[in-house]
Amino acid sequence: MAEHAMYFTDERAQRNYKIRVGILKGLVYVFLSIFALFMVIPFVIMVVGSFIEAKAFEGFADTAKISYLGFSNWSFSNYQFIFSNGSSSFPTYFLNTLIVAVASTTVTVVTAVLAAFAFARLNFKGRDALFALLLATMMIPGEMMVITNYQTVKAINWTNTFAALILVHGVSVFYIFYLRQTFQQIPNELYLAAKVDGVGDLGYLVKVMIPIAMPTITTIIILSMMGAWNSYIWPNLVARGGWKYYPQHSMKLVSNGLRDMFSLTIANQPIPDTYKIAGSMVISIPLLIVFILFRKYIMRGVSRSGIKG
Amino acid sequence: MAKQKERRVEEVAQEVIVPSTDGAAAIDATKTKLVGKRKLINLPQWAVAWIVLIPALFFIIWFMLFPIVNTTLFAFIGDFYYDKGGSFALAQFVVATTKNSQQSSFGFNNFVEVLQNKVFLHSIRNTAELVIIEVPLTIIVSLLLATFLNSIKVLKGFYQTIFFLPYVTNTIALGLVFNIAFSRGSGGLVNIFLSLFGIDPINWLSDALVGGVGKATRIHQAVVIVTYSLWNGLAFKILVFMSGLATIDKQYYDAAKIDGSSSFTIWRRITLPLLSPQILYITITSFIGSFKMYTGVMAVYQGQSSSTGYYFGPTTNPGLTDGDEWIPVVGWIYRYLYLYPTEPGIPSAGSLVLLAIIMMITIVQFAVSKKRVHY
Known part of the structure; x- marks a missing residue:
């Protein structure tokens, strides 16, 4: 002043x-x-x-x-209580969540990179119409999709499988949109130069575009992992029981496990509040560590999206 | 096109290679190299495009576009029971009606039923009330916090990080912490804190008598839910407002200061108008987001009474039960879907009603904003 x-x-x-x-x-x-x-x-x-x-x-x-x-x-x-509750305990939930997070992130990133590449760099008939259609789906409440997907999973007997948890979230229109924007900022000259050097479209994607867009891809990976870590509604519908192929293995993810622990009783008494709080702590710590390590990526991605995780 | 490309390859090859001594052989070598590669990977662009789009489209069609169509069909096929689970609504409907094995109707029956369902109407009321309190409150507070944050230099990054923390937490985990803090009558953490100011203990959440304090009222429960939403929702909004504030040209402020404008006038006449695109964006997204609220409400409010882990209410009774008082629309949809898997038509109709409400509000907001938002 x-x-x-x-x-x-x-x-x-x-x-x-x-x-x-x-x-x-x-x-x-x-x-x-x-x-x-x-x-x-x-x-x-x-x-x-x-x-x-x-x-x-x-x-x-x-x-x-x-x-x-x-x-x-x-x-x-x-x-000690949190980590010693037999097959239905936090180590199991952690393992499940890790499997789902890594697998669904891999699928999401691969589909998003390929699709964003097509929308940002390649010319084909109906490109803009298709992209507009995808953007329009972002406005539809997810509940509408969940209703049918839940029925689908039941019909093809996918209840309590990893496939149901992973594949249903195999694509994210928002990530395609976000990545397309980054890809579009890469100057055209690079593409033409690569063409002249005899590099094909896919070669250009792998050798030029992905390295340049790596910060955005990192953001997507982190946000997608966090999304899997926080997902609650979908797993609660389709994976509440034991694994289809090995029923002793609980299919719950961390959020569901924690939520269900809340109504747990020991000898007809509700479990102590401190146990519940320790459970909350255990599933919050990984997120906080990721936040400390990748604060920049997370905050940048978040300010452009509207989605949690 | 293809021939032009051939020629271009030849030209390039010559440009690059000609200076070398062993000209002709080198050109040939380069040409075979280039042309060989071309044959392998240089399909026409539209073909490459559709090939790389296959994975994404596969998932989008199966898990997004088809469900939207199918759920809409569910909603319009009334009085129909999907005994095998109804992921192919239309096919099952056609088969059953041609065989005449089931009475059913195509029309608005499901909507009529949904709009007569007491719990559904109650859930709409709940959601609307929470949205009307929560959205303006969160936006005003985050706007204030963002402006204040923007005006200071010392400790700015520190405060910013703290305000962002709730974003990277698990909604269920922290919802449960709030639940514990607000529960158990006189022994609850919030009540212990309030007793320092001489306020009598309040039963915030439970429908039962807890710790010698009577039943929670609807308003007390709403206070807890809104407090948690505020806690949970500020981070994102502050971040967006901060990035908006960062783009405002400092010259406007300097000019206003020379004119002797007060801080409030500056905020009202410069900051707010220039921030209006971000405010519109936040208003629209938070109305949409809040209408779909579910996980947060359930974590903070339902933490203690549900014994079976079902969504809202531990019962198969479709009516209102204890612990259902603040069930939101999405909670009703999921509960119905889970409890009555053979009747997806009803929750589908409910989700379309939700979609209609959301679209209406968004359209109104865009209409209002046309006059007030400065791009």
Whole structure:
């Protein structure tokens, strides 16, 4: 604000202005801090709650005495429960989610790169009409597709298989759209030069376009992985039980496993809240690590999309 | 075309090779190399295009375009039972009607039934109420936060990262944390916090008596749901507004300051108009997104009473049950789909009603925005 000092001829007016600006700034920081606290508190509850022993947490709830939350009552007992529940436990959910995330991301990226290449670089009849049709599907609520896909999966006996979890999300119109934009920014001269050098269309895609668009592809990979990690509705419809080919293996993904753990009981008592919080913590940590490592890619991709994960 | 290309290859080959001493042989070698490659990979462009489009189109047709058509058909085929699961609505309908094995009707029967379904109407009301509170609230708060963030220099990145954190979390996981914080009557974390200010404990969520506090009211439950939506929804909006603010030319602000305009006038007359494209974008996407709300509501609100892991309500009773008070439209659709797999016509009709509502709101927003958005 100092650069505006010259506008004031009167010294007192200048000082008043400075004070006003200072107070305003202070208020801005207060407002920001209040909301920052609001954002952070759930994470604090999650971290503290996941380490507090169940009994100490109950004690705190009964008496509201902060002393119950001291480090002397911290242990890994909640995590022990999370990781020791036989075949229907978090290691299984992690494995399932990892398989689905890697496979569906691979399929999605391959289909998106190829399709975006066709839309961005190649000329063919009906290209713009087809692209407009794809964009139009983005406005249709996903529920309409889920209804029929659910029926399809039942009809072809795909319930409780990985195919149902992976293939239904094998394509994303948004990623095609996003990648096409990046591809279109690559100058035409490169394409012509490659042609002259005798490089074919596919060779150009692999040798020139993909390397140039790698940041965008990285963003897509991360967002797609996060999407699989967070998916809940579709797996809850089609993969609630044991694997079709080996029923002892639970097919649940992390979100579903966590959600179902919430209604779990031990000896007719609901399980302690601290166990549930530890479960939340366990499936949040990988996301937070990915966020710390790839913050730039995630924020860039997100500001261009409207989708969660 | 093909001949022209041949000639071009020859020209290129000559340009490149001629200076070398062993001219003719080199040209031949290059030509065979180039032409050989051409034969392998240089199909006409339209053919290459359709070949690389095959994988994407395969999935799009099977899991997106066909379902849209099929679900629409479901909605218009009334009183029909898909005993084998109905992924091919039309085929089954034609077969059954030609064999005359099932009475059915083509028309608006499903819509009539859906619009008479008490739970569906209740879910529409729920969703509409939540959207009307939540969307303006989230947009105003995120707009304020973005403007404030943009006006500071110290700690800007720190605040920005914190505000973005909720975006990279699992909706269910943090919804459950909110659920725990708001549950269990006087022993709940939120109630313990409020008691510091002398506020009596409130039963926020449960339909039962918890911790000596009576039943939660509809409004209390709404407060929890909206709080979580706010927490969950700010990150994306702040990010979009920040990127919009970054593109506003600083000269406007300098000019306004020379004119002696107050900060509020500057915000009202410069920032808001220049940010209007982003505001329109956010308004439209958040209305659409909020009308499809489901996971967040379920995580924060249904966390404790459902015993079977079903979506809304642990019961096969199609009526309203405890824990259904705030069922959203999408929750109703999925519950019906899951509980009555042989009658997909009803949820399909419901999803078309949802689509109609969303389209109507979007059209109204575009119409209103024509006067107010400056591109």
